Amino acid sequence: MSDSPRDQLALQLTEAVAEALRVDLTRQDNALLVVSGGSTPVPFFEALAACDLPWERLQVTLADERWVAEDAEDSNARLVREHLLQGPAAAASFVSLTTADATPEQGAVAVAERVAGLAWPASVVILGMGGDGHTASLFPDSQELPLALATDAPAVAVRSPSQPQPRITLSADRLHQARRHVLHITGDDKRGVLARALSGDDARELPIRAFLACPLATYWAP
Ligand code: 6PG
Secondary structure, eight states: OOOSHHHHHHHHHHHHHHHHHHHHTTTSSOEEEEEOOSSTTHHHHHHHHTSOOOGGGEEEEESEEESSOTTSTTOHHHHHHHHTSOGGGGGSEEEOSOOSSSSHHHHHHHHHHHHHTSOSSBSEEEEOOOTTSOBTTBOTTOTTHHHHHHOOSSEEEEOOTTOSSOEEEEOHHHHTOBSOEEEEEESHHHHHHHHHHHTOOOTTTSGGGGGSSSOOEEEEEO
């Protein structure tokens, strides 16, 4: 791993997440880590995979997923399997967010039941953020956003005109069920979006705002 700011950020995040998992495992049999997809997390995934952790006691799931086959190029499950669940980390229990159903609307109940059975509250939820202020698959232009922000259902099928595939996302309520929340972002554009988010309250405009009231550790590098 290089000594670039983004790689150093990934190492710092890895140290914090590994320690959080170790602490929680002193008081519970299993610990849950919720991660996001996209490109930002890759160096973090690869650094965490190299950590000496009791991976067989760890559960990993996603904050959201594109409704595509798990071997598709743009599958978050594929991203996690290829970059995080490698070496010793392959012993972790990974719970994906897709089913064989044709649409996320058809699969949402089964996914919600699957998610509900995990070791909540999560030890850590790692959130990313898009340039439109979305996080997970809580998109400002999605008709399902109000539902996903308000429901206590663990998972919601969502569609967004800005996204090529239908999505499934953990609800804001479920994503709040964690001991620790992290926002992992890089670049000046996202720093500007975060600044805008911090200066207002409407989560429907910038959904990341739904997570600015709870303690949120922001990991940002240029
Ligand atoms: C996804 C993610 C999404 C991601 C942001 C940031 O499925 O794409 O869960 O919420 O975190 O879009 O993505 P980048 O890290 O690629 O900028």
